[in-house]
Amino acid sequence: MIDFEKLAGENIASLIPYQPGKPVKELERELGIKKAIKLASNENPLGIPPKSKEALMNFLDELNRYPLGDCYYLREKLSKKLNVAQNELLFGTGSNEIIELLIRTFVKPGENVVSFAPSFSVYGIIAQANNSFCKWVETDKDFIVNFDKILENIDEKTRLVFLANPNNPTGTYFSEEQLVSFLDKVREDILVILDEAYYEFVDAADYPNSLKLMKKYPNLFSMRTFSKAYGLAGLRIGYIIGNSKALDMLNRVRQPFNVNMAAQVAAIAALDDHDFLRKVIKNNRDGKLYLYKEFQRLGLKYYETQANFILVDVGDGNRVFNELLHKGVIVRFLGPKLAPFIRVSIGLPDENKVFIKKLEEVIGG
Ligand SMILES: Cc1ncc(COP(=O)(O)O)c(C=O)c1O
Missing domain, CATH: 3.90.1150.10 (Aspartate Aminotransferase, domain 1)
Known part of the structure; x- marks a missing residue:
């Protein structure tokens, strides 16, 4: 057998x-x-956004073609909206694929990633599938993130730190001040991945401005998605913003046509559906x-x-x-x-x- x-x-x-x-x-x-x-x-x-629905209806005849491998038009549009360079963006089949690309690219078997608990279980599942593991650092009372404890748990084999903000499943968040104090202490070869899947819903004034902070901290990244506020969960499209040299490494690992055509078309239209x-x-x-x-x-x-x-x-x-x-x-x-x-x-x-x-x-x- x-x-x-x-x-x-x-x-x-x-x-x-x-x-x-x-x-x-x-x-x-x-x-x-x-x-x-x-x-x-x-x-x-x-x-789904009405503009995405309309765009999807109009593109069906093109389904015999492969999608654009580099998401060119979406990249162009989003880079203008976010005011980042086009090579500071990389797209994936949901932010889940970005998590997978990060781990496959930067974490070797036996190395580890760190996150706080409770948080998004996918970090641990993907790490384990890649012969790595996630060190889950318990939060304090009322799910407050203990950054000192996270620092203590980072060892010489740690490559990535995933920080969901706002966090799932608690809905809680950490402030820019807390994040900056952590970034000032963490080794610069540790990639700090902010998982900002719920970014568009945030109304807290002291929520970190991750795009601004990236200019000072080249090891800081933000993952976002079209699955939540933009209503496109079924199409699977998300992205990461950050250092172009790091994203170039992810780009070598990703499949040539990882983001399907419908997802690209719908996401472009969604960005216009204010x-x-x-x-x-x-x-x-x-x-x-x-x-x-x-x-x-x-x-x-x-x-x-x-x-x-x-x-x-x-x-x-x-x-x-x-x-x-x-x-x-x-x-x-x-x-x-x-x-x-x-x-x-x-x-x-x-x-x-x-x-x-x-x-x-x-x-x-
Ligand atoms: C914190 C967090 N990150 C990432 C994701 C995955 O989103 P996507 O649909 O873009 O893969 C979710 C989905 O629930 C989430 O809660």
């Missing part, structure tokens, strides 16, 4: 795959219900204030968020998650280390209302 686990190796055989949120259609089929609500994957409740982005940000802000108010009324502790989801303490996260599921509302349970919590994505006003109604039934009864 072939031992596939042995062939793959211990690092692969012991990997625990990423658990995505359950799709709405699957739950509706399982429960025989209609109108289930998914508030589990921090997706955009307003759909009206859509405004609505998305407003819906998120209004939804957040509504949910804060309702959690207060229900006596539930929550964490103020800078993103499009909220972490809330419901006592027994697993039970509440499962009971909500049976009532047609999909939220996220985050596992035993975050047992008291659920994470809920901010939805449309009606979705938020239904969620609160069902939550009240679950925790009240």
